[in-house]
Amino acid sequence: MNLLLLNIIILIYLLATLYLGYRGWKSTKDSEGYLVAGRKTHPYIMAMSYGATFISTSAIVGFGGSAALFGMGLLWLTLLNIFVGIFLAFIVYGKRTRKIGHNLNAMTFPELLGKRFDSKFIQYFSGIVIFLGMPLYASVVLIGAARFLETTLAIDFDVALLIYSVIIAAYVIWGGLRGVMYTDAMQGTIMFVGMVFLLIMTYSHLGGITAAHQALTDMVHMVPAKFAAMGHTGWTSMPTFGSTWWWTLISTIVLGVGIGVLAMPQLVVRFMTVKSNRELNRGVLIGGVFILAMTGIAFVVGALSNVFFYQTQNNISINIAKGNADSIIPIYINAATPEWFVYLFMLTLLAAAMSTSSSQFHAQGTAIGRDIYETLTHKKGGESILITRIGIIIAIIIAVILGYILPENIIARGTAIFFGLCAAAFLPMYTSALYWKGATRAGAIAGLITGTLVTVFWYLFIHKAEAVPLGICKMLLGRDVLIAQMPWPVVDPILVALPLAVLVTIIVSLMTKRPSNRHLETCFKGIK
Amino acid sequence: MLHATTLHGLPQESPQYVCRLARDCNQAALRLVIIVLGIDDPWIWGVYLLCILSALLCVIYGIINWNREGELEAIEIKEEAAWEESEEEMQKEEIGL
Structure with missing residues (x-):
């Protein structure tokens, strides 16, 4: 390990981040008008910024590790990431979000929903859901980065987490709030280059696409008996339909994250910052390729890491990582790639963590300052800003503390929980806000509460993976889960909470008074 | 070696011949995909290709609409x-x- 070289690389990266942050900020200040400056925003910058915020260490390290466990079935998530997370998100959701957001002068996702349905409750309740739910997601992003540092520098995980947290906290507090898209774009570019190199290296190391995949297919006899009993059929085949393994892959990982992305507060806000639909059209091109290069490569490489470890150590990835899927990608990178690439990949992960963390903490800060405090107290300016800042600091502290206490194998699951919660709570209301003029305030509130409560209830009492470690069901009812019969303990809440929330939103909206035409005209002004 | 007219024992102009030929071609293409990708399960090689195609869809959409909806x-x-x-x-x- 060449520490001097590593430090120089990280220093150059941080200086470049600072320089671009300063340049982006200055160009906005110096322009004649903000609009002109805005129009100059290159779609590459916008799309890479969205992509870099969307894709974090969680996607690369956490879900890459899951791919080593579940196999290439995780590519269904990549398909949803591209088709739902980019194509539908930009075209179907993004364009209307931009227009309605501008019409209502909304600055945050909860504010957009609150103003669209003329409800302060929606704004602060959504703010509460974000502030309470997002720390888990923020924390697993930090864990993902720290796991890599732990393996690469051979240091204790707790120390690695502290180092990463300090770097990211300094970035977020000092410069991240400016929302400078230049830095995100640079980080996205580093991530893209790093991942493409990783794919090329992996395939060439394993003898090419056909040989690598065939070797993975031929490893079916290496599937541990306990995994096979749960439905694992190999790394290049889908799990047995209806098995524990299948439900976890499809309902939690693929659907939870694949659909949840549509209602992620920190991503929705980006649509409101673009100047015209043209940027979104162009962003689709860049975003689609970027996401393929991120999750597509992470999942293929994650699965193929089994071939590498089988050929070199006669074992499979999860055993090499001593049962912790979160460590598989870091161990693989360190074992299979040259030293210079390990450094490049460390930058890739640092970039991925920084670009996502900054918007996560900012979303939590504005949730508590603007959406909760301002809405409840009607006070703007000084105090609200102070609360926002305090909110950001609290969010960072909570994320770091959670990083220390969360168990192993948590990255993918933690991400899926937050994405699933956002989908159930916000998606029905958000979709109807954009497309259904007949949706009412009562309908939106009913859907929001249903989605949130059913999700929380399901995690506490039904979904075994969370209900057992949390122990609330055991404490109150004396058993691990409320319904022990398969498949319920492995069915993710999103499959129940989202349809219920949609149903409740529709039924209550049909039963209650439609919003005034005047309000609807304001909301939908300029939308054909 | 079989001549095209004798393949499946059907006259070259008949619809059944065309259908069988198409089916054979499809099967050959599928076998080729399985061999090239080294993956037997259609749910996996299918999604592998779909990921690439969906990214291509994004590229094509972006190119076609590159300059549309830019005017405010x-x-x-x-x-x-x-x-x-x-x-x-x-x-x-x-x-x-």
Whole structure:
């Protein structure tokens, strides 16, 4: 390990981040008008910024590790990431979000929903859901980065987490709030280059696409008996339909994250910052390729890491990582790639963590300052800003503390929980806000509460993976889960909470008074 | 070696011949995909290809619509100017600049 070289690389990266942050900020200040400056925003910058915020260490390290466990079935998530997370998100959701957001002068996702349905409750309740739910997601992003540092520098995980947290906290507090898209774009570019190199290296190391995949297919006899009993059929085949393994892959990982992305507060806000639909059209091109290069490569490489470890150590990835899927990608990178690439990949992960963390903490800060405090107290300016800042600091502290206490194998699951919660709570209301003029305030509130409560209830009492470690069901009812019969303990809440929330939103909206035409005209002004 | 006219024992012009030929071609293509990708399960090689195709869809959409919807209406320009101004004020207040 060449520490001097590593430090120089990280220093150059941080200086470049600072320089671009300063340049982006200055160009906005110096322009004649903000609009002109805005129009100059290159779609590459916008799309890479969205992509870099969307894709974090969680996607690369956490879900890459899951791919080593579940196999290439995780590519269904990549398909949803591209088709739902980019194509539908930009075209179907993004364009209307931009227009309605501008019409209502909304600055945050909860504010957009609150103003669209003329409800302060929606704004602060959504703010509460974000502030309470997002720390888990923020924390697993930090864990993902720290796991890599732990393996690469051979240091204790707790120390690695502290180092990463300090770097990211300094970035977020000092410069991240400016929302400078230049830095995100640079980080996205580093991530893209790093991942493409990783794919090329992996395939060439394993003898090419056909040989690598065939070797993975031929490893079916290496599937541990306990995994096979749960439905694992190999790394290049889908799990047995209806098995524990299948439900976890499809309902939690693929659907939870694949659909949840549509209602992620920190991503929705980006649509409101673009100047015209043209940027979104162009962003689709860049975003689609970027996401393929991120999750597509992470999942293929994650699965193929089994071939590498089988050929070199006669074992499979999860055993090499001593049962912790979160460590598989870091161990693989360190074992299979040259030293210079390990450094490049460390930058890739640092970039991925920084670009996502900054918007996560900012979303939590504005949730508590603007959406909760301002809405409840009607006070703007000084105090609200102070609360926002305090909110950001609290969010960072909570994320770091959670990083220390969360168990192993948590990255993918933690991400899926937050994405699933956002989908159930916000998606029905958000979709109807954009497309259904007949949706009412009562309908939106009913859907929001249903989605949130059913999700929380399901995690506490039904979904075994969370209900057992949390122990609330055991404490109150004396058993691990409320319904022990398969498949319920492995069915993710999103499959129940989202349809219920949609149903409740529709039924209550049909039963209650439609919003005034005047309000609807304001909301939908300029939308054909 | 079989001559095209004798393949499946059907006359070359008959619809059954064309259908069988198409089916054979499809099967050959599928076998080729399985061999090239080294993956037997159609749910996996299918999604592997679909990922690439969906990224291509994004590229094609982006190229076709590269310059569309870029013009803002006069009223929108006014709205955006006001919006940008308040956004900037909020940011200034938030980050203390």
